[in-house]
Amino acid sequence: SPEEAGPGEIDVQQLQSYGTQVLLVDARPAGEYVREHMPGALPLTEDEWDAQIPAVIAAWQADLPLVIYCDSRDCMASHKVAERLRTEYRLQNVTVLHGGWIAWKEAVGNGR
Numbered sequence: 001s002p003e004e005a006g007p008g009e010i011d012v013q014q015l016q017s018y019g020t021q022v023l024l025v026d027a028r029p030a031g032e033y034v035r036e037h038m039p040g041a042l043p044l045t046e047d048e049w050d051a052q053i054p055a056v057i058a059a060w061q062a063d064l065p066l067v068i069y070c071d072s073r074d075c076m077a078s079h080k081v082a083e084r085l086r087t088e089y090r091l092q093n094v095t096v097l098h099g100g101w102i103a104w105k106e107a108v109g110n111g112r
Contacts, residue, residue, distance in 0.1 A: 010095045010098065011098045011099070012097070012098075012107040023056075023061070025066065026038065028045070049084075069100045071100050073103075075100055
């Protein structure tokens with residue numbers, strides 16, 4: 001089912017179970033991040049990688065889940081960012097939020 005999280009993904013409920021013990025990374029374009037983003041999320045896009053990656057690496061801790069999101073299930077930016085973090089930086093515990101920003105907004109809007 002397209003509603004289920006795939007390999008390397010978590011759903012909003014799993015994300016919420018982390019509480020504040022998570023590092024959120026927003027892979028959406030800069031304008032969308034500036035307009036609104038998940039509390040505490042850091043921006044990291046392919047276009048601005050070199051400028052943004054130092055802050056992400058500085059905030060990263062080995063025991064902290066790192067969750068990347070973009071707009072929706074159809075957006076691949078979060079998967080590309082996750083793959084680069086896994087391969088180029090050898091970070092562990094890197095996942096993508098299934099359904100992205102849209103799924104999170106729906107869950108928060110519904111008070112879940």
